[in-house]
Amino acid sequence: MSTSEKSGYHHGDLRAALLTTAMQMLEAGESFSLRAVARGAGVSATAPYRHFADRDALESALAGEGFRDLRADLVGDGELPASLDDLAEFGVAYVSFALRRPALFRLMFGTPCDDENDERVRAAAALNELLAQALAQVAPGADAGALADAGWGLAHGLACLYLDGKLVAGSSGEVEARVRAAFAAVTANVG
Amino acid sequence: MSTSEKSGYHHGDLRAALLTTAMQMLEAGESFSLRAVARGAGVSATAPYRHFADRDALESALAGEGFRDLRADLVGDGELPASLDDLAEFGVAYVSFALRRPALFRLMFGTPCDDENDERVRAAAALNELLAQALAQVAPGADAGALADAGWGLAHGLACLYLDGKLVAGSSGEVEARVRAAFAAVTANVG
DNA sequence: AGGCGAAAGTAAGCAGTGTCAACATCGGAG
DNA sequence: CTCCGATGTTGACACTGCTTACTTTCGCCT
Numbered sequence: 314m315s316t317s318e319k320s321g322y323h324h325g326d327l328r329a330a331l332l333t334t335a336m337q338m339l340e341a342g343e344s345f346s347l348r349a350v351a352r353g354a355g356v357s358a359t360a361p362y363r364h365f366a367d368r369d370a371l372e373s374a375l376a377g378e379g380f381r382d383l384r385a386d387l388v389g390d391g392e393l394p395a396s397l398d399d400l401a402e403f404g405v406a407y408v409s410f411a412l413r414r415p416a417l418f419r420l421m422f423g424t425p426c427d428d429e430n431d432e433r434v435r436a437a438a439a440l441n442e443l444l445a446q447a448l449a450q451v452a453p454g455a456d457a458g459a460l461a462d463a464g465w466g467l468a469h470g471l472a473c474l475y476l477d478g479k480l481v482a483g484s485s486g487e488v489e490a491r492v493r494a495a496f497a498a499v500t501a502n503v504g
Numbered sequence: 505m506s507t508s509e510k511s512g513y514h515h516g517d518l519r520a521a522l523l524t525t526a527m528q529m530l531e532a533g534e535s536f537s538l539r540a541v542a543r544g545a546g547v548s549a550t551a552p553y554r555h556f557a558d559r560d561a562l563e564s565a566l567a568g569e570g571f572r573d574l575r576a577d578l579v580g581d582g583e584l585p586a587s588l589d590d591l592a593e594f595g596v597a598y599v600s601f602a603l604r605r606p607a608l609f610r611l612m613f614g615t616p617c618d619d620e621n622d623e624r625v626r627a628a629a630a631l632n633e634l635l636a637q638a639l640a641q642v643a644p645g646a647d648a649g650a651l652a653d654a655g656w657g658l659a660h661g662l663a664c665l666y667l668d669g670k671l672v673a674g675s676s677g678e679v680e681a682r683v684r685a686a687f688a689a690v691t692a693n694v695g
Numbered sequence: 696a697g698g699c700g701a702a703a704g705t706a707a708g709c710a711g712t713g714t715c716a717a718c719a720t721c722g723g724a725g
Numbered sequence: 726c727t728c729c730g731a732t733g734t735t736g737a738c739a740c741t742g743c744t745t746a747c748t749t750t751c752g753c754c755t
Contacts, residue, residue, distance in 0.1 A: 322703080322704060322705090322748095322749060322750065323702085323703060323704070323749080323750060323751075324703080324704080327703080327704085343616070346740080346741060346742080347741080347742065347743090348740080348741065348742080349741095356704075356705090357704065357705050357706075358705090358706095358741095358742090358743095359704085359705070359706085359743080359744085360703075360704055360705075362742095362743075362744090363702080363703055363704070364703090367742075367743075368741095368742065368743090415616075419614065419616075422664060422668055422670070423610065423614040425534070425606075425610075425668070437670060441670065456685060456689055458682075458685070459682070459685035459686050459688065459689035460686075460689045460690075462662065462671060462682060462685070462686040462689075463658060463686040463687070463689050463690045465661065465665065465671075466657075466658050466659075466661035466662040466665060466671075466686060467654060467657050467658045467661055467690075468657075468661065469661035469664055469665055470656065470657035470658055470659065470660035470661025470662070470663075470664065471653065471657040471661070472661075473613060473660055473661065473664055474656065474657060474660055477613055477616075477617050478617050479613070479617075479628060479632065480653060480656075480657075491649075491650070491653060494647060494649070494650035494653070495650050495651075495653040495654040495657060496654070497650065498647055498650035498651045498653075498654050499651075499654045499658075499690045499691070500690070514720080514721060514722075514731085514732055514733070515732080515733080518732080518733085537711080537712060537713085538712080538713065538714090539711080539712065539713080540712095547733070547734090548733060548734050548735075549712095549713090549714095549734090549735095550713095550714080550715085550733080550734075550735085551732080551733050551734075553713095553714075553715085554731080554732055554733070555732090558713075558714075559712095559713065559714095696755105697754100697755090698753105698754095698755095699752100699753090699754090700751105700752100700753095700754105701750105701751090701752095701753105702749105702750085702751075702752100703748105703749085703750075703751090704747105704748080704749070704750085705746105705747080705748070705749090706745105706746090706747075706748095707744105707745090707746090707747100708743105708744085708745085708746105709742105709743085709744080709745105710741100710742095710743095711740100711741080711742090712739100712740075712741070712742105713738105713739095713740085713741100714737100714738085714739090714740105715736105715737085715738085716735105716736090716737085716738105717734100717735085717736090717737105718733105718734080718735075718736100719732105719733080719734065719735090720731105720732085720733075720734090721730105721731090721732080721733100722729105722730095722731090722732100723728105723729095723730100723731105724727105724728095724729090724730105725726100725727085725728090725729100
């Protein structure tokens with residue numbers, strides 16, 4: 314009870330509270346409105362405008378969190394992939410993230426990106442760099458750029474297609490298996 | 505002037521007119537509203553409800569058109585790909601479609617799919633089947649399913665990433681080149 | 696301590712949206 | 726010719742993002 318509800322008028326840390334409730338709505342349901350977020354934080358409809366320029370700014374902040382979380386998921390055990398098999402696990406983790414937090418994933422990628430939000434751009438760039446490093450380490454000989462594009466593209470594409478139900482699998486275990494198979498089919502003799 | 509404006513009250517072929525204006529808005533700007541579409545067709549705000557259950561139904565119909573158009577683009581010259589190089593051209597065409605008609609592409613894939621729209625589902629399935637056929641023909645020996653997943657996933661992922669600006673290229677020619685390179689990096693020794 | 700400016704919140708309101716219910720109009724089958 | 730069902734219209738409701746103007750509170754300076 315350090316940074317919360319001090320007086321009833323001034324919230325204490327509204328910005329964080331708004332991000333939290335917005336993220337919860339994203340995880341639970343699907344869409345959210347600024348007004349609903351404000352309501353959830355127990356605050357008037359226009360209060361969020363003291364902390365976010367507009368709806369897009371809130372969404373960008375959430376997307377930034379999303380990129381950091383995704384990066385954390387990918388790098389989970391703290392090691393970059395050292396082999397092509399490890400690379401496939403990157404893909405599996407990427408797709409799992411998308412399926413586990415679909416609304417967030419859509420927010421991160423589905424929206425036309427306003428490239429004016431520093432935090433969001435930086436978080437996305439960090440993710441990009443992580444993938445490039447991983448790829449370069451796995452296949453030092455090959456065309457690193459093209460391979461990085463392909464790796465990210467494949468993971469991202471599978472994530473989107475499973476998310477949209479364009480590709481269908483019964484269980485999450487089956488999804489993982491098929492993602493591994495797709496990576497295997499393609500990395501068969503690379504490097 | 506065969507199927508248009510007969511009396512001023514009854515439109516003649518509102519459903520088609522709505523789809524046309526909605527598609528035009530999609531091509532030109534970004535988003536559209538049911539009301540704006542109705543306005544564009546010169547009709548009251550609620551008239552569309554005689555032809556579409558709700559906004560989603562209109563969007564699904566547009567998405568259906570999109571899937572058919574995409575299929576036509578991919579199969580343009582009338583031939584399925586006979587080699588891996590041809591397959592890369594599939595990917596190039598896929599990405600080009602996404603970049604040429606971004607709003608439509610987002611509508612087709614970005615929206616949580618309501619799988620109750622027959623037309624849309626059928627159109628998407630047709631596209632899926634086309635890709636599977638193509639892949640099976642190119643690499644008859646390999647794991648056809650996994651390869652089809654990988655091919656579609658790679659094309660789709662690159663399309664999304666370029667569309668969102670997560671991958672950046674100066675000209676459309678450069679995009680094409682990088683898509684080809686990504687496919688090449690990955691299909692190097694497949695089959 | 697006290698007061699004062701800025702920060703953080705509220706209230707009222709505008710334009711726009713998706714959708715519903717009730718009403719108007721017209722073309723075509725009987 | 727008449728009437729009925731398909732097609733369009735009007736009006737309204739609840740909701741949204743956002744602006745403007747007002748109020749409350751915090752914290753710093755003297």
